[in-house]
Amino acid sequence: MPEISRREFSKMANAAAIGLLSGSARELGANPLGLPIGFQTYPVRKMIAQDFPGTLKQLSSAGFQGVELCSPVGYADSGFGGLAKYKASELRKILDDTNLLCVSSHFSVDELRKDLPGRIEWAKDLGLTQMLVPSLDGPRNPTMDDVKRTADEYNKMAEQSANAGIQQGLHNEEFELSMVNGRRTYDVLFELLDPRLVKFQFQVSTISRGYDAADYFTKYPGRFISMHAQGWSAKRRSIVPIGQGTLDWKRIFTAAKTGGIKNYFVEMDLDKMRASVPYLRSLQV
Numbered sequence: 001m002p003e004i005s006r007r008e009f010s011k012m013a014n015a016a017a018i019g020l021l022s023g024s025a026r027e028l029g030a031n032p033l034g035l036p037i038g039f040q041t042y043p044v045r046k047m048i049a050q051d052f053p054g055t056l057k058q059l060s061s062a063g064f065q066g067v068e069l070c071s072p073v074g075y076a077d078s079g080f081g082g083l084a085k086y087k088a089s090e091l092r093k094i095l096d097d098t099n100l101l102c103v104s105s106h107f108s109v110d111e112l113r114k115d116l117p118g119r120i121e122w123a124k125d126l127g128l129t130q131m132l133v134p135s136l137d138g139p140r141n142p143t144m145d146d147v148k149r150t151a152d153e154y155n156k157m158a159e160q161s162a163n164a165g166i167q168q169g170l171h172n173e174e175f176e177l178s179m180v181n182g183r184r185t186y187d188v189l190f191e192l193l194d195p196r197l198v199k200f201q202f203q204v205s206t207i208s209r210g211y212d213a214a215d216y217f218t219k220y221p222g223r224f225i226s227m228h229a230q231g232w233s234a235k236r237r238s239i240v241p242i243g244q245g246t247l248d249w250k251r252i253f254t255a256a257k258t259g260g261i262k263n264y265f266v267e268m269d270l271d272k273m274r275a276s277v278p279y280l281r282s283l284q285v
Contacts, residue, residue, distance in 0.1 A: 031280060031281060031283070032249070032253040032256075032264075032280065032283045032284070032285045033253055033256060033257065033261065033264075033285060035066075035261075035262075035263055035264060036064075036065035036066035036101050036263070037063060037064050037065050037066065037266070037277060037280050037281070038064065038065065038066030038067060038068060038101075038263055038264055038265040038266065039059055039064045039066070039067055039068070039265055039266045039267070039273055040067075040068045040070075040106075040228055040265040040266070040267035041055075041067060041068065041069055041070055041080075042070055042075075042078070042106075042267065043267055043268055043269050043270065043273065044059070044270055045070070045075075045078055045079030045080060046079055047270075048079055048080065048082075048083070049079040049080070049081075049082050052082070052083060052086075052094065053094050053097070053098070056094065056095065056098040056100055057098050059100075059273070060098045060099060060100055062273070062274045062277060063274075063277035063278075063281065064100065064266075064273075064277065065099075065100065065101060066100060066101040066102065066103075066263060066265070067095065067100045067101070067102050067265075068102070068104045068105060068106065068132070068226075068263075068265045069083075069091075069102060069104070069105035069106070069126075070105060070106045071105055071106060071107045071108070071111060071119070071122075072084040073107075073108075073111045073119070074106070074107050074108030074110065074111040075106070075108070087125075088122050088125035088126040089125060091126055092125075092126055092127050102126070102127070102128070103127070103128055103129045103130055103263065104128060104129075104130040104131075104132055104169075104226065104263065104265075105123065105126070105128055105130075105131065105132065106132045106133070106134055106171070107119055107123075107131050107132070107133060108133070108134065108137075109133050109134075109135065109136055109137050109154070110137065112131075112133070112157055113153075116157055116160055116161075117160075119131070120160070120161055120164045120166055123166055124164065124165070124166065128166065129165070129166060129167060130166070130167045130168075130169055130225060130226070130262075130263075131161060131166050131167070131168055131169070132168075132169045132170070132171055132201050132226070133154070133168070133169070133170055133171060134171045134173050135170075135171065135172075135173035135174060135175050135176060136150045136151075136153075136154055136170065136175055136176070136189075137175055138150045138175040138178075138185075139175070139178075140174065140175070140178055141178065142175070142178055142180050142185060143180065144180055144181055144188075146180075147180050147185055147188055147189065147192065148192060150175075151189055151192035151193050152192075154168070154170070154193060154198065155192075155193060155194050155197060155198065158193075158194065158197035158198045159194075159197055161197075162196075162197050167199060167225060168197065168198055168199070169198065169199040169200060169201045169225045169226065170189070170193065170198060170199075170200050170201065171200075171201045171203060171228070172186055172200070172201075172202065172203050172206060172211070173203070176189065177206065177209055177211070186211070190220055190223060195222070195223060199223060199224060199225035199226075199260070200220070200223055200224045200225065201224070201225060201226045201227060201228065202216060202217070202224060202226075202227040202228070202259075203227070203228045203230075204227055204228060204229050204230050204232070204247070204252070205228075205230040205232060205239055207232050207247065208232065208237065213227065213252050213255070213256075214248075214251045214252045214254075214255035214256075215255075216259070217252075217255035217256050217258055217259030217261070218255050218258055218259070220259065221258045221259065221260065222258075222259070222260040223259065223260065224256070224259035224260045224261050225260065225261065225262050225263070226261060226262060226263045226264055226265065227256065227261060227264045227265070228264075228265055228266075228267040229242055229264050229265065229266050229267065229276075230242070230266075230267060230268050230272075231243065231244050231245040231247060231268075231272070231276065232245050232246060232247050233245040233246055234246040239268055239272065240272065241268070241272045241273075241275035241276045241279070242266060242276035242279055242280060243276065243278075243279025243280070243283075244275075244279075249279075249283060250283065250285055253283065253285040254285050257285075266280075
């Protein structure tokens, strides 16, 4: 993982200064793990398609300090295609103007297959240090050969990214939640993906499929880089704001230290994201 960049340090310092000026320094310091409260842009993609700067300002005003983007190439059909009109330097300025720290974006594995050097160049121009893939898009019912072939391909992508100073990270979506030879494909990938090159991003809502964040952070120390955070009600079997529902967030964030988490992003609909901020501000781990 590359060392913190001058831009990242500057953004964090600015966030701290803003907290002091607004009288929220105590809340800023109490954020779990001392990390900025981040949000993922996918749930507000329709708003972003209409007004990217305005959407960022709205989330910044709600108390968010960090943001994870989605690539305008890989997510063009999901509402992010309009971001392609901006140069990376222009996107960077918009983010700077809203005081949101941005070190990470999601990229589809398909766009990396087609033009990895170009996507790395875009990421570096934007000031990113992390490129996250939502899924390796393998078959729903893979063979072990399928999993090995897919992991080998991603290891090679991650090596090229590492040579450029970018950390690759894998999210867990459908392929990763499949089974192979009686085991979770996700666990097999931890064995096949090079720990020097690939980190993992955990989707907390996969608790609905039996994937417990704290268990995974503890089971695979140092293998994670970030997480997408959602509250969960086991009784209603539905997503709720963080701090509501049945998840033990102190346990999750404590285990996240072991897992190696460097940042986290709230990912729910806008109202639930907003409702999560006060709890995260007060949570001390």
